[in-house]
Amino acid sequence: MADDGTLRLGKRAFGPGEFAVMAIVNRTPDSFFDGGATFATQAALTAIDQAVADGADLVDIGGVKAGYGEPVDEAEELRRTVDFVATVRDRHPELLISVDTYRSGVARRVGAAGANLINDTWSGHDPELAGAAAEVGAGLVCSHVGGLKPRTDPHRMAYDDVVADVIRTTTALARKAIAAGVRPDGIVIDPTHDFGKNTLHSLEVTRRVDELAATGWPVLVAMSNKDFLGETLDLPSGRRGPATLAAVSVAAWLGARVFRVHDVAGVRQALDLIAVLRQTATPAYTRRSLV
Template identity: 50%
Template sequence: MADARPTLREPVLDLAGTPLDLSRHLAVMAIVNRTPDSFYDGGATFALDAAVAAGVAAVQAGADVVDVGGVKFAPGPPVPVDEEIARVIPVVRELAPLVPVSVDTFQPEVARAAIEAGAALINDTTGLRDPAMAGVIAEGGAAVVIAHSLAAPRTPHPLPHYDDVVGDVAAFLAERRTRAIDSGVPDDRIVLDPGHDLNKSTRQTLELTRRLGELGALGAPLLVALSNKDFVGETLDRARGERLPGSLAAAVYCALHGARIVRAHNVRETVDALRMVEAILGWREPEYELHNTRPEGND
């Protein structure tokens, strides 16, 4: 099957010295929320042992990266930096010997502590809103996910407006990538995330998904974080615990239109979906082949 997906300028992502080759691979970033108020699990992995166990299970299920977060994106009261550090750093230390660890934070102080503890990637859902963040990442030798969002951290942004959601997101991501490069972050350590649902309505997120291939012109690996999100629930009228099929459909669509990394709660199911896409694209061989391969037949 011919692959019409966009070509990456730097197909091998440098995760603090660990290469992640995305030229013929669709990676899965597992989510571990060390928060008491996660939108998805309601705090099921807030306890340290539960968070570490979830990370280990994700690795066993095939995750390429584990993303640890101590503060959710949704609006709410600020979490002190010291508290966020106390939540995420013990998890980073436990998981970093097993897998490249990402830390979901918009605080430069948390990013610095995470990198020192072994984090390979900083996932900034505010798109480097704090000018100090890019310098911290560059100095620490980590990679960065630059996500698109509009609001100040943890504040509401009702009725978001875009002249053209894809064009506006592309311009934002291009500008913030330049900011990262100018601060010393190499091109092969930069991932871009269009920010599904982040300060976007369901219709805006669906359009962004539908036109995801247009962001391929940016040339950077695209990460999509769409697992169990509200645009899936509102599109299908499904509660949070019933959004896996819709999330997988969206993940496969994005993978076929340029995404190279999928951030997901349901790791094993997402890994299977993306490995199937890889096989269809001719990027990987089946694990085994018996069906109709013997003279006696096996239909």
């Protein structure tokens, strides 16, 4: 990691106490949340334009649904992502682009097309992925899935201490990434809520985000509309927005720094307030009772 704790991606730098909002744009026809609303190219571009207008620092582009679904081979994933990444790079030259992939072949191609970060949500399943990120100068997300293979759901997962397991796994992957040539200040760790975890595990990880932050690695949380929120409050995916904001706010207060979300505007507002409350930012103005 950077000696001063700064996360550097592309031309951007996020110091300790600064929050980065990552907008989700799935190029899949079967997304769990939107059912394929941004699968078509123009719909996806419109979504990215709106995310930028709403304050997104990064956009995370995915070409394969995380869970069960129709098989998507590497050729199809490339078709869904590479040209699209190039288009987004031309359309928004300053925007940070992340690509959600577990395949090294995809990482190389999207990196060459302009991606700044490889979001490996499957915990180094492809042993060449970190090297591929290094080859294209991209950062890397190091995640925890409890040993699951890609696109499989957890079943009776058990840990002596889920947070300790997350820390052990993600920091080991971070060290391997550095050995493979990834820049230390481009590495992020992700506890990966719901992946390899039941609802109780994801809740425990959320309330102990400060322990992940204490490792010194920037922490990414991807909790937006996740099943653990739905099970906790008995809510369908379309009604989990307020719960997402609550979980994001807790994680931010405890030290998380990157937030992968659907509601960019809402999360941006919440994080901006938390930054002021934590005294890493100042109010826009303070006229009340003063003038």
